[in-house]
Amino acid sequence: MSRFNVRKVAVLGAGVMGAQIAAHLVNVKVPVVLFDLPAKEGPKNGIVTKAIANLKKLKPSPLGVADDADLIQAANYEEHMHLLKDCDLVIEAIAERMDWKQDLYHKIAPHVAKHAILASNTSGLSITKLSEALPEALRPRFCGIHFFNPPRYMVLVELINTPTTQPEVLDQLEAFVTTALGKGVVRAHDTPNFIANRVGIAGMLSTMKEVENFGLTFDVVDDLTGKKLGRASSGTFRTADVVGLDTMAHVIKTLQDNLSLETDPFYESFGTPPVLAKLIELGHLGQKAKAGFYKKVGRDILRFDLEGEEYVPGGQKADEVYGRMLKKPAAERLKLLRNAEGAQGQFLWAILRNSFHYAAVHLAQIADTARDVDQAMRWGFGMKQGPFELWQQAGWLEVAKMIQEDIDAGKALSKAPLPEWVFKGPVAEAGGVHTAQGSWSARSGKFVPRRQLPVYERQYFPEKLLGEDNLPDWRTAGTTVSNTDALRVWTLDREVCPAGGRVLIASIQSKMHAISPDVMEGLVEAVDLAEREYDGLVIWSGDAPFSVGADLQATMPAYVVAGIGAIEEVEHELQKLMLRLRYAQVPVISAIHGMALGGGCELAIHSARRVAHMESYIGLVEVGVGLVPGAGGLTYIARRAAENAAASTGKDLLPFLTEGFSAAAMAKVGTSAIESKKLGYLLESDLIVPHKDEVLFVAVNEARAMAAGGWRAPLRRLFPVAGRSGIATIRGQLVNMHGGGFISEHDQHIATLIAEVVCGGDVDAGTLVSEEYLMALERKAFCALIEHPKTQERILGMLSTGKPVRN
Template sequence: MTTHPIRVRKAAVLGAGVMGAQIAAHLINANIETLLFELPADEKDTNANVIRAIEKLKKQEPAPLSIVSRAIYIEPANYDQHLERLGDCDLIIEAIAERLDLKSQLYERIAPHLHDQAILASNTSGLSISELAAAVPESLRARFCGVHFFNPPRYMHLVELIASEYSDATMLNTLETFLVTTLGKGVIRAKDTPNFIANRIGIFSMLATMHHARQFGLGFELVDKLTGSLIGRPKSATFRTADLVGLDILMHVIQTMQDNLADDPWHGFYTAPDWLSKLIKKGSLGQKTGKGVYQKQGKEIHVLDPDRETYRLAEQEVDGEVEVLLKQKDTVARFAALRKHSHPQAQFVWAIHRDLFHYCAVQLEFIANNARDLDLAVRWGFGWQQGPFEIWQSAGWNAVLDWINEDIAAGKAMAAVAMPAWVQTIGQQRPIQGVHAPEGSFSPATGEIQPRSSLPVYRRQLFPDRLIDEQPIYGETILETEELRLWHTGDEIAIVSFKTKKHTIDNAVLRGMEEAITTAENHFRALIIWQTEPPFSLGANLQKATERPKTEMPPSALDDFIRKIKKSAQATILKAAHSLDMADVLMAGKLAEVETMIAHFQQTSQHLRYCMVPTVAAVDGLALGGGCEFIMHCDRAVATLESYIGLVEAGVGLLPAGGGCKEFALRASQQAVESDPFMHLQHYFRTVAMAEMAKSAEQARALSYLSPSDVIVMNRFELLHVAKMQALALAEAGYRPPLRPREIVVAGATGIATFKSNLVNLLEGKFISEHDYLIGSKIAHVICGGDVVAGSCVDEEWLLGLERAAFIELLATEKTQARIAHTLKTGKPLRN
């Protein structure tokens, strides 16, 4: 029997605290009407507490709402006046304080108001679901379970689904389907043990890190540098993560482990360090109070010195040799070197991994169904690039096991408990040494490999998040070059994927795209642009199109900037605006070749628009500059909610020249019909001139990077499936490309003059610089159709020609070149 998603017409969240309010926001992101309950305030305004929580959502960063205007759809409610409104809700998520008595009282109070199919779920982070279920009225127990979201709920992929002994199996399956597709989450079925899976492992890892930091005498900021991106974890690492989560929340989770895991071999370590307790008593709870492990003093970051109980400048650095070792790509060699190296920092990194591996091996059978669930829970809940077992397996299962056993015997490990027998067995009896294999992951309960879930919802994930030793087969190749691959999966839909770094677009990619489009027209029913991993595309890469002269140019500071900037995430965004590779072009002085490439880019965009089969852009992650222009020229876009789309070229002194300005001018003309297109152009001009980047697919729609007919999906692993369905729908409808517009009505000289007058006001008010004025004027010139009479009719080629000319004119200016150079040096835009 097919499991269908729950028809959640309306939901309620009980508790408007940090998590409750953000869960409500994400339900609204998914177009689910949501009631948000809180205790009543004073008699005059009983909903004041909820309203304050909703207002806070509008200002929070990172933004809980996909677009601020959605906040209006969260309906405020309180327990004294509005309990009867729960009768309209199909899903109720409780997110109040972590106290069994308070939750029990609330369940008893709301139960009479729920309809007989409604699901009640607790967002508890660690309380026993079975104990909570016992407090639920008997008629409701089969429809009660735990759904543990991670903070922030919009962005963290993980939701742990926890059954009680009473939970109905069909209810759990349908709820999982809803969480995966409608809310876009990665669902892990956790066993009902304290703190479940992710927090159990993640918090132990933090406690082990704190223990070894003390043991090896390392400062907190140094520990964060060693336990962040250098070892494949988020930049917030350990202590910054504690500040972000909230030191009081961390303390609560530690206390849960201390209170409920008395027989655990590591129980002695489930204690908050003295410095943590003292900070909490002082009210220094981390980021939310402006002071915790870290404190910003002026422009300087200071860190707690636990011995002196004062703050000092955060200045400790990673040892050069240890940093080189940690950057070694060969995981086997890296771990072998870590264990042998005598430096305290190397020994620290080995120790935190050793005790983590040891802990996971012992606890796996009690907290998770298999090793895959544990690894994915930690990856999705804590943002690690690999889970603990994946790291262990990639480092050499048997060798690492021998080292751990030696350290246990020598008394170096945090606990003296022996490794489970299965750990040794799977390293000797299986073809793959470790817990993960192509066919599934090891389950201690059964002693066998357990495949992925067979729930129908996962058939939509054509290429799910893979683990080590899972190598996806991306269909059958149609054509392939060094930069691009065209392939299919046997359903008459061609898929093109880029192979360039960050999926940038150069001349070779453009040539491949032209061939891919032609091949799709001749042999397939549709063409999809989809990348095997994000980002969608960071735009044009002009370096390969304009190779340096054979005579080597003398080294310059700019070359150093290029090397440095490749390490900067912020600069990666600006690379989409042609910044990085444009620097090479400037040094080679090949503006004519740049113009040739731009013309080629425009030609490819137009081919996407007017080819004989439907084209669909399947977008996930960053889609900037030329990547955004490709999206704008496809028949349909399917974008994940977390797609960050924009024409950002103005940020480095340029303008969109792959058809983006032309497209906005065309849309303004189509919207105007017989009226003046200028009123529609104002929105488009502001979007381009301010280099606005949408911070969600919903915002991209508001900025007109996406059209109203484009589709937003919540789960990135369902993106290709939905894109295929959209492509087939277009093909089945007897697709024909749009007719080329013969008359595009433009605002002309009058529109340009109006935009310029506005720019003059900004210039005189010192809100913009003279170069900003020039950039804005060039954008106005193109988007208004040039210096022609207002109401004149032009065609697309005219507008594309204006794009090319304006781009080259800006590129040739010293100030644009200075902006590019400054961006390469600092990763930040220059106001000049």
């Protein structure tokens, strides 16, 4: 199969989804043209330019860096149809109207390149019926593509074929969406609302129906159906507000219009809930309308009361007993909930039972395998486990019997029995739908392995489902060189990665991958070993986060017992580790996924190169616990400022220090890998990877390529600092900020210490210093703050509550 080279993408429709799809394409450096209707007044591109400008204001931001919105090319259907000929992929994302979409296809079809793929972004319209408006020559290159909102953050993308779609078209598009856009792809059948919305919206309707049955309030339900249940923290009703109540109503209407009791035995439960209808009637469409199931008034969160048609105080929590039940092992958990006497426990069992029942009855119709259903619910609805996974974990046949008993007793939403394959045959014998041989396909009556496409060779350790024991686990895979509670040092097998055996991998194993003295010792030994026997070292710890920094819980007892000298010693060892990484005689690569904060950030910036997942959050955050970066972070800021100044015509160092100083003093965290480049934590030479499961692949191959290219560590050299004049300038600005009430007195004190370090202390401007000299200043400032009462308040507050203390 020839490579599908996407040089440019056209997005048709500058509404909420179209504009944000365009934004994500810009995030991953894919040129994009955004089309919409010509404006009736003013410039013809007015609709699109307004949508592009709005992208900069949205929260959470659809853009890695807001200014990148300007990279989206604006176009309209009247003047710019010729631009389509240069696009390899055309994504139609206009409103969910069959007639509007088909009318647009008539207009664009003559202009679409003969090799291009045309895909409709729809949440549930029939892809086959849409294709009927296309000329026969274009139909083989047409399919459905369903992004979830917001496109930057939601992992799931559903691909849907028609009877005339060429198989290689879906393969090409799946490869592009996976590796270039960083998404998890599920192929869905062309049925109403496809997989995730079919199961997910049915689940939300079920929840709303059971809420009525058990008389619970929205806030209690969201507390029960959020993280406690292993689902998105927003729960049920808050999620609906974020999605948009009009959008939810549209998806419900798609089910109502395209299904019947004959085609879906749960059809009677698809009625629009009275509370949803009332909110839409009132114009309360959710977050975008600033009112939905919830409304924020000042700092208070109010919830809607249907009986009074008004907002009342919210914030009510579920009974603690059910929180404890939900922490029990799956089998015990479901039994406790089913036998619970309270309404909240009975409600939880009811919605879980309904989700199992619905997924089993519809599996053959909506998906190739149970894997597709579970992955869709993980990636599209933020569940830790899909319905089949939880069912299997809790004991397949035992749970099946409980579900069928409820169906027979009339407690379920439908009288439809569980399919025969649930109780008899391979699934019953295997104890579930997910096995090492594959996942169950109710349509073909067998276990089906994962799709084997070249793009998945880049994922050494793909996200796996319960029961997929054939997939490797990074904690035990490869060849272990050394292994402690703190750090595993290992290599990939040559069968997985031909170059893998020549690159050492260090995986931190402490909680949140915090850097303890044992981790430090292990990393130094790993560098020593890599220099002796390998071509490079990759620091990669599998699951996010990369590292949350130094382990305060491990170091504070040393301070209590041995005083500040113990802290100074630990900091000195940590600094020596950073310099060991920087000057290692093999390339050290930090492979970043998730948070790299404090010492984790310092670990990354002292590596030879960084390979970061797009959604990485990198920053020096020590100010939050009343400290300064003490493991070379401030030294890095000073050195980078000197290097940047040397590459410019300016003589004054201070302007080059401003960004780094502000980032450290304000504990700024890059909210994407792209923004972290802007903050200086990532360099232009570093690599940003859209898919989290491809980070290790890129990092290992980068280390091997650097070694093959003759990479050498940088030479140690002195560099100039801004000196006492720079400190004086920054100090004056801090006095004004404190006087204006923008920072506290302790914030001012910490920021002054940061300024003194990054400017090199009490020396003349331009004085040449070494990294060791600045690190000594860091240690002095760090240790002084450890003994400060206000810093101790911040540290104890963070350790006890996990939240920063402002004092």
